[in-house]
Amino acid sequence: MTEVAVVGFAQSPCGVREDATTSGVEMLVPIFAEVFGATGLTKADIGFWCSGSSDYLAGRAFSFVSAVDAIGAVPPTMESHVEMDGAWALYEAWVKVLTGEAEIALAYGFGKSSGAELRRVLALQLDPYLLAPLWPDSVSIAALQARLGLQAGRWTEKDMAEVAARSRAAALANPRAQVSGEVTADDLLARPYVAEPLRAHDCAPVGDGAAVVIMASAERAKDLCARPAWITGFAHRIDSGSLGARDLLAVPSAAAAARAAGVAGMAAGVAGVAPVQVAELHAPFTHQEILLREALGLGDGVAVNPSGGALCGNPMFAAGLARIGMAAQAVMSGQAQRALGHATSGPALQQNLVCVLEAQ
């Protein structure tokens, strides 16, 4: 099997961008230029392009087609799209390189989350018979999951606030973050509920943004990057769409994806196994970081979300890809020997993707 490595990553600043359209072009052109500049590649070198975005976010059909302007697709190029976070576009691109159909592939994700009321739009990702007609919003559903954990003694509201405080402090070092700052858990707990038991700090901010990752086959990767981030495990799994039938405190799809990606042992720090040093988890709600740490078996020695994570910038359809990109960056920069990137989709962590990246 062909080995594949991430060789480049860029992301736009995250925030409510009045200058950005739902086509994503304004957010994509500068980060394509940035990643091409870093790798020395041009658009002509890309054998396969794959994007992740959503028509529901854009409010129009086939909205991803407009984003192809940012590619400069003349002469015609091989291009694909997933109505998913860009992390799943990266998976498709990975398969293209693995099968030898492309040597270099580029995945991107973009979302103008602020175009409509996001938590209401996301109700339309639910079961269209039993759930969506009630318009249950994404924040309320996450709150149901958070309360289950509070009741079960899995975490406290203070534990949740501490996740937010740690993330915001970490994001001070991330210039592309939307939210950052020094704040104590006690300060956060003094603030009101937005969807009891969730407070504003428990929920990712609504922000627009884009991310891009370039990967290459073994033959090309070493020429493009001094220290490529080799993909040694990559898997995604999904749980039932029936919200009330799921065990919302188990996240079996995250655990299954981690097993399939070979994370077991390396995450927990088992003797003789090189540990994961950095994990970028796509947890749009504070309690979900706690759930994911457990589901993935991450030990205390793992640095979780040194970027600040999705709680400090969650551009829809780009934030999962950005997690993998940040994990890859940790390897490429020499900060980590082995890192893990995670992406989620659907209500209450329904679908999960895990990517393991390593230096050679």
Add this chain to the structure above:
Amino acid sequence: MFYNWRVRDTRAGQLGSAPLRAPLEIEFDYTRSLGPVLSQFMTALADRRILGARGADGRVHAPPFEYDPVSADPPGELVAVGPEGTVVSWSWMPEPLEGQPLAGPFAWALIRLDGADTAMLHAVDAGSASAMRTGLRVRPRWAASRTGSIRDIACFEPADAPAAPDTQEQASREPDGMIITPVRLHYEHTASPGESAYLRGLAEGRLLGQRCGVCGQVYIPPRGTCPADGVPTDDEVELPDSGTVTSFCIVNVGYPGQRVTPPYVAAAVLLDGADIAFQHLILGCDPGDVRMGMRVKAVWNDSGSISHFAPTGEPDAAYETYARQL
């Protein structure tokens, strides 16, 4: 460093202020067939009964599954559950969003109906968050008008609340195995800086395009980025309101909201100096007279937009002058 910000800065004087924004309302009534299992479930709701499905592992799912999550078989005969149940988890919605079950503050809850092993998501009309708790016993409040939909349950209410006056016994509509779900979404659509300049230009009776600095192609309306090169198109170009029909069709079919009576011509018009055609109406002549290469000129509305294009009577443009744009 960031293209969009730079564009805004350097163009602020040239192209006016911030990008134009406008409300965009999207509305669609999704009509879906329910299939055998959910048809039974919804038909029972219209009759004020709640059904569940017993799985291969003996657990009762309510709402019912369509395929057993363990064995993948369709369920056998559905079983009655509830109608009362117990709150398993809840969250508080202080300001309900459009379309949600209640207009005033309410709780979302996962409710395990009596006799079921899984939970149902619905709203609980508890009055205040302090009245909500896990373990609360609740019962459905049936909608007065029932059509065979999950909204036949208006919401749940505490089981010890005073009983509301009985609603009508019969379903308002015989369930027919279909549901109609109206979806209304409200966006604020943002035009790109280039589109905004184009629209502001139209209001002044001017046609503003952009030229790519790499390939020299002129795009109107401006795309902001050259689709061939993927680079920002910063060079603004004003174009005349005359051009050539490159291709066209004669519309003979009527449709709701149509503003011109068929037959009429929708054409691709290549403005003089542009490298991309845009679509517009050709009026002012018999549809049968429209042809490729026909020279046309814009007819403007008083409000500052183009009503349509009309023939100029000039000789037709040579095929070579627009062949590349076909």
